[in-house]
Amino acid sequence: MTSSSPARSGLVLSQLCRRVGQQTLLQNLSLEVAPGEVLALLGPSGCGKSTTLRLIAGLDPVSGGDIELAGVTITPLPPAQRNVAMVFQSYALYPHLSVAKNLSLGLELRRVPRPEIEGELQRVLALLQLESCRDRKPAELSGGQRQRVALARALLRKPALFLLDEPMSNLDAQLREDLRGELRGLLRSTGAPVVYVTHDQHEAMGLADRIAVLKAGELQQVGSPAELYRNPQNQFVASFLGSPSINLLPLNPGELVGLRPEHLEVADASTPLSSTYAAVDAHREHLEWLGDRVISHWRVRDTRVKVLSDAQSSSAELAQESNRRLQLRWRREDELHFEQSSGRRLR
Known part of the structure; x- marks a missing residue:
């Protein structure tokens, strides 16, 4: 310089x-x-x-x-x-x-x-x-x-x-x-x-x-x-950085897939999945109401996952939830990949 x-x-x-x-x-x-x-x-x-x-x-x-x-x-x-x-x-x-x-x-x-x-x-x-x-x-x-x-x-x-x-x-x-x-x-x-x-x-x-x-x-x-x-x-x-904090899922061997809570959406597992999306089965544990937004807490295998959504859509999901098999879905382009051992960013 x-x-x-x-x-x-x-x-x-x-x-x-x-x-x-x-x-x-x-x-x-x-x-x-x-x-x-x-x-x-x-x-x-x-x-x-x-x-x-x-x-x-x-x-x-x-x-x-x-x-x-x-x-x-x-x-x-x-x-x-x-x-x-x-x-x-x-x-x-x-x-x-x-x-x-x-x-x-x-x-x-x-x-x-x-x-x-x-x-x-x-x-x-x-x-x-x-x-x-x-x-x-x-x-x-x-x-x-x-x-x-x-x-x-x-x-x-x-x-x-x-x-x-x-x-x-x-x-x-x-x-x-x-x-x-x-x-x-x-x-x-x-x-x-x-x-x-x-x-x-x-x-x-x-x-x-x-x-x-x-x-x-x-x-x-x-x-x-x-x-x-x-x-x-x-x-x-x-x-x-981020509130709620990023979700880290061990979906691939040696990797953590990072997913921001606002990038996740809840869907019925029977709904067809396009090639631009990925999904995992999940079980809802509880909700945090934040006025106009809701943080829903889920269990994916042995990992806890947070989903951030607006209160209106969360209320609609709750009303239709009875006995459905649910998934969390996200666009593949929103994935962040990290090496599990070092934490460095991949790809």
Whole structure:
């Protein structure tokens, strides 16, 4: 890549490693995040997400590799010289200070003129709909308001890079959903690269331009949410993305056939099957009603299988089900094949 490449004005991680004693927390991670792009680091606890964030911020030393930001290698720089803003799940607000003071303190310490501070303060309070909270203290705010104050403080810094570590994990589901839409546009509007750490696939798929899936300190796959969902490179990625999770059926020797719950349909076994479809006999165990959708749980040989369908069609199936022999059917083109021993994608 040449120095004129757009990614060079963003964030570039090259073969980044972190080892503590004999334990490897991160192994040869290489990623690029362009200006204005939101990259989510997704994976289970202990996969290396927060470790990556701490290395980028300079809070932990790297064991190998380099970090480049806006065309400058920042690997040897202390945190204060990296021009990075971090937002944590704990908010980290001063409890004895008002919202306005929490936001303006950093600017005051940098000796920014008072009129400029006031202008920036008004801008960010309006942007995050916090005008009415200006004189309140953190204890008087809701969780969502406190999270927005933490974001506002990061925005006031106008950093070269935003790092967000599970910023919405302390919020209830409805508030996370509401803030997700606001946050998506807000982060893109800054023009800075954003690295967003989460274990929540819905958050990652709803917020990010691209997702990097990590497992045990190693990168499994990076791509758009649609790409990772439709074309996972291995069984781990396929299983981590999707709700309900993908079904894995040992239908072929040495293979697992992956079938998304929404790609399965219920049919009477006596109904003719076209050559573009495959089918297995199944026994229904129970249903989960989700309002307009239903997850039906089935037993296929020794494997449990989930089918996602709309509530209306499920009700019709139940009404006609008495003593019928049922099958689960799917289009062959929707199959994902994985090697049973390694989990790698086949075909």
